[in-house]
Amino acid sequence: MGSSCCKAHEPLQENDYVSEHGRTTTSSVANNTDRLVLDALRAVRKIAGNNVEPPECMMILHSLAEEEEGWLNVNLKKLVFHTDQGRRESVLTPSICRNLGVVLACLADKLAGPLSIVLLTEGTLEFLIQRLSTEECPSVVLNSILALEKFAQTSENKLTIRDAGIAELVSRIEREWLGSEDFGKHQAAFCSQWLLDNTCVWYYEVTILTAGVMQIGWATKDSKFLNHEGYGIGDDEYSYAYDGCRQLTWHCALSTAHHHSTWVPGDVLGLLLDLEKGIVMFSLNGSEIEKDFKVAHSGAGFFAGASFMSFQHCIFNFGAQPFKFPPKVPFMNFNDHAKMTAEDKIILPRHLKLAAIRQESITCADPCKICFENAADTRLEPCKHRDVCMSCALQLEDCPMCRRHIENRVETPSQDTS
Numbered sequence: 001m002g003s004s005c006c007k008a009h010e011p012l013q014e015n016d017y018v019s020e021h022g023r024t025t026t027s028s029v030a031n032n033t034d035r036l037v038l039d040a041l042r043a044v045r046k047i048a049g050n051n052v053e054p055p056e057c058m059m060i061l062h063s064l065a066e067e068e069e070g071w072l073n074v075n076l077k078k079l080v081f082h083t084d085q086g087r088r089e090s091v092l093t094p095s096i097c098r099n100l101g102v103v104l105a106c107l108a109d110k111l112a113g114p115l116s117i118v119l120l121t122e123g124t125l126e127f128l129i130q131r132l133s134t135e136e137c138p139s140v141v142l143n144s145i146l147a148l149e150k151f152a153q154t155s156e157n158k159l160t161i162r163d164a165g166i167a168e169l170v171s172r173i174e175r176e177w178l179g180s181e182d183f184g185k186h187q188a189a190f191c192s193q194w195l196l197d198n199t200c201v202w203y204y205e206v207t208i209l210t211a212g213v214m215q216i217g218w219a220t221k222d223s224k225f226l227n228h229e230g231y232g233i234g235d236d237e238y239s240y241a242y243d244g245c246r247q248l249t250w251h252c253a254l255s256t257a258h259h260h261s262t263w264v265p266g267d268v269l270g271l272l273l274d275l276e277k278g279i280v281m282f283s284l285n286g287s288e289i290e291k292d293f294k295v296a297h298s299g300a301g302f303f304a305g306a307s308f309m310s311f312q313h314c315i316f317n318f319g320a321q322p323f324k325f326p327p328k329v330p331f332m333n334f335n336d337h338a339k340m341t342a343e344d345k346i347i348l349p350r351h352l353k354l355a356a357i358r359q360e361s362i363t364c365a366d367p368c369k370i371c372f373e374n375a376a377d378t379r380l381e382p383c384k385h386r387d388v389c390m391s392c393a394l395q396l397e398d399c400p401m402c403r404r405h406i407e408n409r410v411e412t413p414s415q416d417t418s
Helices: 002-007 026-046 056-066 070-079 094-110 114-119 122-130 138-151 155-163 166-177 183-197 350-359
Strands: 201-208 214-220 239-243 248-251 254-257 268-274 279-284 287-292 302-308 314-317 378-381 408-411
Touching (some): 026 056, 094 122, 114 155, 138 166, 138 183, 155 166, 214 279, 302 314
Antiparallel strands (some): 201 314, 214 239, 268 279
8 A cells, every 4th residue: 555655756776776685785776765755745645544654665775874974975965954045946835944944953963973973064053043023924933943952962052052053033923922922922932931031141240339348149049138247148068159348259258369459440340140051250341260160059040249348339231231341151141031120120218118117008918027028827837936928038047036046947828827
């Protein structure tokens, strides 16, 4: 049955290729690969059931694929795209681009490693990058993202794709399509968002206004901020900081001298975090210092953080303004991926904030005794006190009621008072 399907469309005959000891040679059918693939596609469409003998064209292709680098030497070369419009044999319609994205994703997944590097040629990468546009069909964008993600499973390809500037393109797709009523657009934007969430390089800048003691860097939600005990950024295993006044970098409360001169008002401090490579980079007016990033990974995520002595001031730029000394590698900034309400953007002086808090009414029936915002839904072990929320409990080492050391925090329903 299978053979007759192929023969109905003038398939290759025995005399069209040379058999050597019953095995088809790669070179003998290289020029007929297109015909073999088309014959196989026509045959597969009509095959019903698993017990049907495979058509001859599929057997030839299978034999071809078993040759060392057979697909790369014969078939995949036909998949390397000429991006010059004048060299294309046909217009790249949305359906063709979508199908090419699917094929490339499958090949990149199956050929992970050296063969994947060979397949990701300059033309292939350019083709996929050009598809990451809101002007393209959503299915084209989606499958191009998936193909790039599969290629990025090989570390060398990942660096090549990152250097091609993919971050800015997928960021725009996320901003414009996420939440769209067009499900195709929303799905492509969701994949873009997932891709951005797994981006490992982040950067922000700080303009120094006063030259006093400040520790500025990176931290997690597990970092200890206890100003009355002198704990700040860089004083535990969950943070890393730069101090331009004392010319030190800080981690685990241990300092290391750096070669930068003491900062002065007007200097610009750049802070880059590369989680994939495990490095943190500080730059003062473009002069860089690179450190191994040995911060403990708690799963809580990293954020920008700073500790100040009294009367110190600086301006943070998370992407609202063009960076003065952007790093040479592709990076992400917070402003492209964070959302704040107009109310959240207003920072009141301390005395005005306290006055505003006094005017607020507590709507929660059983509020946290620390923040008075969230419900007291966390039981501290082993003392069993239940007077705080989980957010505040994670910042405590000792129970605020009995001062016993906290060994565990258990989230409980509001009615559970055990």
